[in-house]
Amino acid sequence: KAGVTQTPRYLIKTRGQQVTLSCSPISGHRSVSWYQQTPGQGLQFLFEYFSETQRNKGNFPGRFSGRQFSNSRSEMNVSTLELGDSALYLCASSLGTSSDTDTQYFGPGTRLTVL
Amino acid sequence: AQSVAQPEDQVNVAEGNPLTVKCTYSVSGNPYLFWYVQYPNRGLQFLLKYITGDNLVKGSYGFEAEFNKSQTSFHLKKPSALVSDSALYFCAVRDGQTGANNLFFGTGTRLTVIP
Numbered sequence: 001k002a003g004v005t006q007t008p009r010y011l012i013k014t015r016g017q018q019v020t021l022s023c024s025p026i027s028g029h030r031s032v033s034w035y036q037q038t039p040g041q042g043l044q045f046l047f048e049y050f051s052e053t054q055r056n057k058g059n060f061p062g063r064f065s066g067r068q069f070s071n072s073r074s075e076m077n078v079s080t081l082e083l084g085d086s087a088l089y090l091c092a093s094s095l096g097t098s099s100d101t102d103t104q105y106f107g108p109g110t111r112l113t114v115l
Numbered sequence: 116a117q118s119v120a121q122p123e124d125q126v127n128v129a130e131g132n133p134l135t136v137k138c139t140y141s142v143s144g145n146p147y148l149f150w151y152v153q154y155p156n157r158g159l160q161f162l163l164k165y166i167t168g169d170n171l172v173k174g175s176y177g178f179e180a181e182f183n184k185s186q187t188s189f190h191l192k193k194p195s196a197l198v199s200d201s202a203l204y205f206c207a208v209r210d211g212q213t214g215a216n217n218l219f220f221g222t223g224t225r226l227t228v229i230p
Contacts, residue, residue, distance in 0.1 A: 031216060043205065043220035056215050090158055094216065098134070101166070104218060106151070106158040 002027065004093050004107035012113045018079040021110045022093030025072050031055075031096025032074035033104060034066060037088040046089075049074050051097045078112075086114045117142045117210050121221035128196045129229050135223045136191040136204050144212020148189040150180055153203040162204075165189060166211075175215075176200070196228045 013019050025032050033056075034046040045058040049068035066076045072093075078085055078102045088111050092104035118141045128134045128182050140146055163174025170182045180191045189206060192193040203225050207218040 006158075033217060042222045044221070045217040048216055048217075056217050058217070092159075096216065102216060103149070103161060103164060104216070105161060108156075108158040 004091055004105055006089075006091050006107040006110050008110060009108065010111045010113075012115065013081050014115050015081055015083060017079060017081050019081060019112060021076045021078075021089055021091075021112075023074045023076070023093075023107060025074070025091075025093030026105060029093040029095055029105075030068045030072050031094045032068055032072065033092045033094070034074070034076050035092065036060075037090060037109070038086075043090070046076070066109075081114045083114050085112065087112060117208050117219040119206050119208050119219055119221035121204075121206055121224045123224050124222070125225050125227070126141070127227045127229060130198055131195050132194050134196040134226065135198070136206075136226060138189045138191065138221060139187050140189060140205030140206070140208045141187065141209045142208055142212075144210050145187070146187075146189075147209040147211050148180075148182065148187075149175065149207040149218065150178070150191050151205045151207060153205065153213045159205065162191070196226075198230050201226055201228045 007022045031050045032049040037043045048056040052068045063079045068074045088109045090109045091107045094102045094104045120139045149164045150162040163172050165172045165182045173179045178193050203223050205223050206221040
């Protein structure tokens with residue numbers, strides 16, 4: 001099975017712009033979660049989508065949003081970019097059953113740099 | 116509230132020696148515990164998980180982890196370290212009681228295996 005794919009791998013934006021990141025989960029997985037990784041804050045959970053609905057949300061401002069399509073692919077959008085949004089954004093997919101057997105598998109990430 | 120602590124930012128070990136990367140956790144309900152590894156410019160790679168059952172869990176690449184409920188610990192171990200094991204290791208926890216799928220990560224431990 002192909003793994004989780006994320007596009008693009010690298011992005012450079014300027015403050016005030018917006019950006020959209022894409023994630024394609026492992027075939028058959030219905031849950032997609034997004035995480036932000038920074039040197040200062042570490043790995044932090046953004047949100048989870050399951051069956052096109054946001055099921056869980058972390059503690060991030062409303063500038064961070066996402067959506068999921070019927071094929072389980074997900075996009076994450078960040079509006080009005082700030083310097084502090086520079087990070088590695090990781091997408092993880094899982095079956096989404098919330099059972100004890102559910103394991104999240106991560107993509108390679110999108111490195112966002114805000115200038 | 117869930118949390119994970121990785122008390123060592125850096126662990127150095129000689130090639131061929133056993134290695135241990137420490138992790139302690141705090142959750143309200145039953146802990147689902149995970150170890151992931153991150154290589155440079157890569158996403159997180161799943162190593163192993165503890166859900167229930169035997170306290171010693173075996174995972175990928177010869178790694179294992181020991182769950183200790185009384186000490187709320189889940190240390191990662193390997194009998195004989197390889198230079199290729201050098202990477203950043205993350206411990207994560209999910210609260211089995213809430214049913215939420217998101218993971219809470221530790222701050223990571225950088226393992227360096229010295230030839």
